[in-house]
Amino acid sequence: MSGKLPLQFADQVVLPVIVAPMFLVSSPEMVIESCKAGIIGSFPLLNARTVVILDDWMKRITDELSQVRTNEPKRRVAPWAVNLIVHRTNKRYKEDLELIKKYQPPIVITSLGDPSPVVGIIHEYGGLVFSDVSNLDHARKAAKRGVDGLILVCNGAGGHAGTINPLAFIGSVKKFWDGITILAGCISNGQDILASEVLGADLAYMGTRFIAASESFASREYQNMLIESTLEDLIYTDTFSGVNANYLAPSIRKAGLDPDQLQKKEGVDFSQLNQSEAKAWKDIWSAGQGVGTITGVLPVAEVVKELQREYDQAVSSLLEKRSK
Ligand SMILES: Cc1cc2nc3c(=O)[nH]c(=O)nc-3n(C[C@H](O)[C@H](O)[C@H](O)COP(=O)(O)O)c2cc1C
Numbered sequence: 001m002s003g004k005l006p007l008q009f010a011d012q013v014v015l016p017v018i019v020a021p022m023f024l025v026s027s028p029e030m031v032i033e034s035c036k037a038g039i040i041g042s043f044p045l046l047n048a049r050t051v052v053i054l055d056d057w058m059k060r061i062t063d064e065l066s067q068v069r070t071n072e073p074k075r076r077v078a079p080w081a082v083n084l085i086v087h088r089t090n091k092r093y094k095e096d097l098e099l100i101k102k103y104q105p106p107i108v109i110t111s112l113g114d115p116s117p118v119v120g121i122i123h124e125y126g127g128l129v130f131s132d133v134s135n136l137d138h139a140r141k142a143a144k145r146g147v148d149g150l151i152l153v154c155n156g157a158g159g160h161a162g163t164i165n166p167l168a169f170i171g172s173v174k175k176f177w178d179g180i181t182i183l184a185g186c187i188s189n190g191q192d193i194l195a196s197e198v199l200g201a202d203l204a205y206m207g208t209r210f211i212a213a214s215e216s217f218a219s220r221e222y223q224n225m226l227i228e229s230t231l232e233d234l235i236y237t238d239t240f241s242g243v244n245a246n247y248l249a250p251s252i253r254k255a256g257l258d259p260d261q262l263q264k265k266e267g268v269d270f271s272q273l274n275q276s277e278a279k280a281w282k283d284i285w286s287a288g289q290g291v292g293t294i295t296g297v298l299p300v301a302e303v304v305k306e307l308q309r310e311y312d313q314a315v316s317s318l319l320e321k322r323s324k
Contacts, residue, residue, distance in 0.1 A: 014038030134162030158288030188290030190310025
């Protein structure tokens with residue numbers, strides 16, 4: 001575990017992993033089960049349709065995790081995180097920020113905009129701010145705005161993926177960034193987690209692998225499509241939200257569209273609050289290029305056990321190779 005992470009984190013996790021926030025997919029149960037299994041759970045605040053529902057979710061997560069910590073003081077229970085869209089079109093921004101102040105999630109992940117207005121508020125209660133970036137310009141800007149961590153969203157990621165190769169991205173960012181570094185994009189198994197550490201990441205950010213968790217909000221149909229799909233079934237297009245993202249072509253066909261005849265969408269407001277985008281993400285399903293590793297629907301705790309086995313195996317075989 002990297003020395004960059006606050007000391008208390010190292011004792012709270014079993015693997016350096018964040019279950020990435022996923023629109024319409026991450027559930028409060030997924031967050032609770034991830035943290036109980038020893039990896040950082042997160043969710044987009046907008047997955048709760050109203051602030052009343054959000055208040056209830058944040059209370060449940062706080063209460064359940066603190067109960068586990070009290071009942072099993074030796075258990076590694078990871079911190080939890082929320083994803084706040086800091087773009088001006090987020091109409092719930094102020095109300096959601098109030099709930100962040102009330103429940104004080106240890107990590108706040110900001111996306112789609114300038115994180116500076118929230119950095120002070122989160123630091124005041126001792127929380128950390130991680131900002132997701134998909135190019136060097138955004139990484140440089142976020143680094144100057146006082147965030148604690150940069151999430152480098154590389155090519156092949158689920159959702160709004162970047163286009164930069166992870167080796168090149170992390171190498172270039174490390175030239176000007178000395179804070180917590182989180183790598184994202186196609187990290188799908190234990191070997192990949194170790195590989196991201198070898199590249200210099202402090203944490204691996206995993207989305208797609210967890211869409212098929214039993215606790216996720218994804219429909220059984222979506223999960224079955226993930227099990228049947230490979231990276232050849234993905235399409236990288238800006239048609240549905242105005243920003244390029246990876247989608248499962250079979251879900252596009254299921255919605256009555258021809259994936260080979262998609263039109264470019266001009267001048268679209270890319271906020272995930274946007275009604276048409278919400279509809280698109282409901283009917284047209286996203287996944288990253290790591291989709292081929294999904295072979296079944298499993299509870300989060302089982303996925304984490306599998307990741308631990310793979311990680312340990314990868315460490316042993318690396319050591320064995322080096323000793324020869
Ligand atoms: C279905 C889906 C929904 C997503 N929604 C969000 C979101 O609401 N906010 C966000 O910051 N990232 C979102 N992402 C991106 C993930 O947080 C993460 O960057 C990505 O999944 C990592 O790549 P991977 O899927 O290859 O592991 C989404 C990804 C997927 C697959």
